[in-house]
Structure formats: C-alpha cells, structure tokens
Amino acid sequence: DQQVKQNSPSLSVQEGRISILNCDYTNSMFDxxxxxxxxxxxxxxxxxxxSSIKDKNEDGRFTVFLNKSAKHLSLHIVPSQPGDSAVYFCxxxxxxxxxxxxxxxxGTKLSVKP
Amino acid sequence: xxxxxxxxxxxxxxxxxxxxxxxxxxxxxRYMYWYRxxxxxxxxxxxxxxxxxxTDKGEVSDGYSVSRSKTEDFLLTLESATSSxxxxxxxxxxxxxxxxxxxxxxxxxTRLTVV
Numbered sequence: 139d140q141q142v143k144q145n146s147p148s149l150s151v152q153e154g155r156i157s158i159l160n161c162d163y164t165n166s167m168f169d170x171x172x173x174x175x176x177x178x179x180x181x182x183x184x185x186x187x188x189s190s191i192k193d194k195n196e197d198g199r200f201t202v203f204l205n206k207s208a209k210h211l212s213l214h215i216v217p218s219q220p221g222d223s224a225v226y227f228c229x230x231x232x233x234x235x236x237x238x239x240x241x242x243x244x245g246t247k248l249s250v251k252p
Numbered sequence: 253x254x255x256x257x258x259x260x261x262x263x264x265x266x267x268x269x270x271x272x273x274x275x276x277x278x279x280x281x282r283y284m285y286w287y288r289x290x291x292x293x294x295x296x297x298x299x300x301x302x303x304x305x306x307t308d309k310g311e312v313s314d315g316y317s318v319s320r321s322k323t324e325d326f327l328l329t330l331e332s333a334t335s336s337x338x339x340x341x342x343x344x345x346x347x348x349x350x351x352x353x354x355x356x357x358x359x360x361x362t363r364l365t366v367v
Contacts, residue, residue, distance in 0.1 A: 181358030181360050183358070240297075240355065240356060242294045
C-alpha cells in the first residue's frame with residue numbers, strides 16, 4: 139500500500155514558466171514532508187521541506203504548499219530553468235506512520251526545455 | 253557527497269554469490285539507512301540503524317542483512333544475490349530519527365547488477 143504517491147511520472151515545462159509537481163499521501167500521521175531532487179548518477183539532495191503545522195514554505199524559486207485536508211502537497215518552481223531538469227521525489231515522515239523513517243514517492247521526472 | 257561515501261560505485265556479480273556494499277560517514281551521525289531505487293518504485297527502505305549494533309528492517313528487507321560495528325560504517329550484505337536485487341543502492345545518514353526540516357544526506361549510490 140503506497141503511502142506517498144506521485145502520480146505523474148514525468149512533466150515537461152518551458153524555461154521561464156512555472157513547474158508544479160504534485161504529491162498525495164494517505165497517512166494522516168505524517169508530520170513532515172520533504173522534496174528531494176536527483177540528477178542522474180548522483181544521490182538525492184534535499185530541496186525543501188514543510189511541517190504539517192504550516193501550509194506554505196518558500197525558499198527562493200521553490201515553494202511547497204500543503205493541503206492537509208486533501209492530503210496533498212505541491213512543489214512550485216518559478217521560474218523554471220534548464221538546470222532544474224531532474225527527478226523530484228516527494229517524501230514524508232512521522233512517528234505514527236513510518237516510525238520516523240522517510241517514505242518516498244516514485245518520483246516525477248521534470249524536463250525544462252530552453 | 254560531503255561526509256558520506258559508498259563503495260563500490262559499480263559492481264557486477266553472478267547469481268548466488270554474496271555481495272557486501274559499504275557506507276562510510278565522517279559526520280558522526282547516529283542514524284544510517286540503506287535504500288534501493290528501481291524504475292517505477294522510487295526509493296524504498298531496506299534496513300536502517302539507530303546506533304552501533306542497533307538495526308531494524310525496512311520495507312524491503314528480505315534477502316538483505318546489515319551490520320554496524322562502528323558509528324561510521326554501515327554494511328549491506330546480499331547473502332545470495334538474485335537478479336531481482338539488480339538496483340541502485342543508496343546510503344543515507346541523519347542526526348535525528350524523524351526527518352525534520354533538513355532530511356537525510358544521501359551518498360552517490362552503488363549500481364549493482366546481478367547476472
């Protein structure tokens with residue numbers, strides 16, 4: 139049973155436009171949500187996170203929105219740049235649901251075209 | 253990746269042979285994790301450690317064992333490799349159990365092919 143779902147395997151966006159990556163979760167016990175970025179042949183790197191007590195967190199071009207009632211979060215990248223092309227993983231953690239360990243979605247491959 | 257090293261980076265092995273992957277950290281972090289990444293499955297937790305000689309199973313632990321005799325080293329062993337264990341393996345470290353606002357630090361991965 140997948141607790142963290144990224145239903146879009148891929149997304150293509152034009153440079154300068156907004157990229158919106160979506161993530162859904164099923165376990166209401168999750169209390170932190172994170173986004174990781176992964177380039178080919180490298181390990182995932184932490185991008186941005188949000189606590190369940192917030193509904194928005196912003197860091198430069200990256201903003202994560204959390205809708206707890208819908209069990210949905212999204213990552214907005216504005217403006218998108220070719221260097222943003224990577225696989226993005228949504229992850230969640232919480233003692234009630236995952237014993238504190240990160241549970242990842244399947245990832246969304248973002249392609250930003252010049 | 254600063255502070256965390258995986259070895260080897262690439263390995264090809266035959267079905268039925270034992271394989272050990274090594275994760276070494278210089279950050280003195282208490283928690284260490286092994287994940288595997290497969291197309292269509294994302295990152296799945298194999299085993300994790302919360303201290304020297306303290307380990308526990310993750311989501312996909314069958315066919316794998318781990319050991320942690322020192323804070324800095326976390327070994328993943330495939331006792332008898334199978335083709336289904338062909339994957340990219342990532343080690344991760346963290347200071348705290350629950351990933352809060354800074355998450356885990358991952359190594360660069362080990363690409364394992366079982367033929």
